[in-house]
Amino acid sequence: MIDLDNLIKSKYVAPFMVIGITGSVAVGKSTFAHDLADKLSQQNIKTTVISTDDFLMSNDELHERGLFDQKGFPQTYNLDLLEKVITRFRAGKSHSIFQFIHRNLRIFIQTRHKLLNYLIS
Secondary structure, eight states, X not given: OTTHHHHHHHHOOTTOEEEOOOOSTTSSHHHHXXXXXXXXXXXXXXXXXXXXXXXXXXXXXXXXXXXXXXXXXXXXXXXXXXXXXXXXXXXXXXXXXXEEEEETTEEEEEEEEEOXXXXXX
């Protein structure tokens, strides 16, 4: 992460910054995002890491809609909530969302977190 945190800090324009991380499934995007957030936090920069997984419909809802076999495709996400979160964030308003974890192909609510100045997704 050679000085990436310093580069990001130098590009920051108040009141917020969004950093998007993309890549194939299971290549370490979340690990990278959390490592970057830790580096930025060491510079007293408040960050929040969110994942598109935080906006997946529950397995029960996916089954009800006949979409379980398409899990991970755009139609299986709560895009209205994603849009609401981004809109509030861009307006400088905080928003709490649930963070999800996966265990045995089930989605569980792990924690609720509040979006801050930097949004890493």
